[in-house]
Amino acid sequence: MLEEIRKNKKLQLIFGFIIGIFFGFFLYISGVTHYNVIIGQLLLTDFTVLKVMMTAVIVGMPGIYIMKSRGIVNLHVKQGSAGSTIIGGLIFGAGFAILGYCPGTVAGAVGQGSLDALFGGVLGILIGAGLFSSIYPSLYEKVLKKGEFMHLTIPEKLGVNPWFVIIPMIIFIIVILGGLEYIGL
């Protein structure tokens, strides 16, 4: 049944759109589609972005791993490398600070009427992504493949059952979030 649903391309486009509508709803009600909230996070005066992301992680993670252990979902983990993940991540972070939206929240910002998100953010991301596609062949061997990480996931690297990482991780995140609330951030 699941296989049939997953293979139905038209149905998948509809699912993508519906999941997107919910995603946009959640991003909007949390406030993270606003430039002020994202820049506040990067200036460390407003921790909304971190709260949203970390809560999504502690809810999403156990659900995905339970379904994975029952064999009904597959993990989709990306192979990273120093040349790709770290260098790309640092470039992304600079863009994050200068634009004040990310590729998901910029779409939400367009929906709420932010013109800088539409004519600056979306247009810029399209140009930047196009630029990457042009330099991709020359970057591939020389940069993107440099320093490939040996393992895909943290439990794999540590050689332990995933739950030995999931449970401490959830506790750690709750302590961090609780700490932020305690000091009033």
Next chain:
Amino acid sequence: MEWMPYLAGAGIGVLSWFAFLISDKPLGCSTAYANTTGMIERFFRGKKTEDKEYYRKIKLGIDWQWMLVLGIAAGAFLTAIITGGFALEWVPSAFGNKFGYDPTLRWIVALLGGILMGLGARWAGGCTSGHGISGTLQLAISGWIAVVAFFISGIAVSMLLYGVI
């Protein structure tokens, strides 16, 4: 205490279950932009665009993730309209109070930031959703390292821009 970020975050976590379960996909956004640029390029340059190595890899066309990003805009639009939060705005107040309310300046800055972001997202193989949420919740090493890099660089550059350091 403000509950909304936690409720919304939990909602996104549950949404990720559904994305994995019914679509066999993690939540992610940035490939959709590369895809769009490729489709625009294909419109002008024709079929040979599809031979570009990167476009061969991501496969051009309207796909699940493209619809997801469109859905984000639609979902935020509907919610903003219903709650009365919809407003056409060129310059967000945090930017305006610091650098002035000239739309041209904000437009140029946003465009530059967007270019870096589009480049960086594809370079790193993901964005705040693909790495920051989906990667981290799968305990992906690439996801956790990417999100740390996003924030180290983001915090440093925004503090430089706003003159905090």
